[in-house]
Amino acid sequence: MSGSGTLFGIGLGPGDPELITLKALRLLRAAPVVAAFAKQGRTGQALGIAGPHLLPEQRILRLEYPFTTEVSIHDPRYARDMSDFYDQAAAAVARHLDAGEDVAVICEGDPFLYGSYMYLHDRLSHRFPARVVPGISGMSGCWTQADTPITHGDDVLTVIPGTLPEDAMVSHLSRTDAAVFMKVGRNLPRIRTALIRAGLLERAILVERGTMEGAHVARLADWPEDRTAPYFTIVLVPGRQGVR
Secondary structure: OOOOOOOEEEOOOOOOOOOOOOOHHHHHOOOOOOEEEHHHHOOHHHHHHHHHOOOOOOEEEEEOOOOOOOOOOHHHHHHHHHHHHHHHHHHHHHHHHHOOEEEEEEEEOOOOOOHHHHHHHHHHHHOOOOEEEOOOOOOHHHHHHHHOOOOOOOOOOOEOOOOHHHHHHHHOOOOOEEEEOOOHHHHHHHHHHHHHHHOOOOHOOEEEEOOOOOOOOEEEEHOOOOOOOOOOOOOEOOOOOOOO
């Protein structure tokens, strides 16, 4: 590792540009190369958050996904093509690290909570020095946006990907006090049905673009069944009911 650059995984928080930590901001501005995941043709959420803080001399390394929601995660192409993509992204970052340049890989939320950075960490941290800066998670931003405590006392919180089969969601809901559904998007109808089966639809809260401009909070029971959910959407099921 002697003479190599350092890989930084920097969490930028849930979207509000004022929710970047002081440490993340310091290390972000110190890196000569800033790497950002993004959909082809889009700025990308992380780069949108970081943009106002970047310096003119910093270079941007765009890591463009081959697809985002266009291909189901259950399609055999998904695992194969995404693995190839992360291999290529790691190689692109490694070229800068081998040249002795530090690289800040930025991501919204926390890098180790469903963050794309972790796939680079898996591939590169054994070869180069690596430091990770935690960020305020998207789910934390959403329950704060909703002005809703998510857990009380000894409540158990379960994070459920919306990509799971409906029966699996119902099973997890039956064994927890509070829940957060990630990866909502096109999976919202299945999430809704799972909540109905678990008897929890009336407690569920949908948060769209939590802490970002245009944020919106609604009871899921009031959300039209034929209305899609935007990409940055989380569904919350708060825990303990009533005031202690």
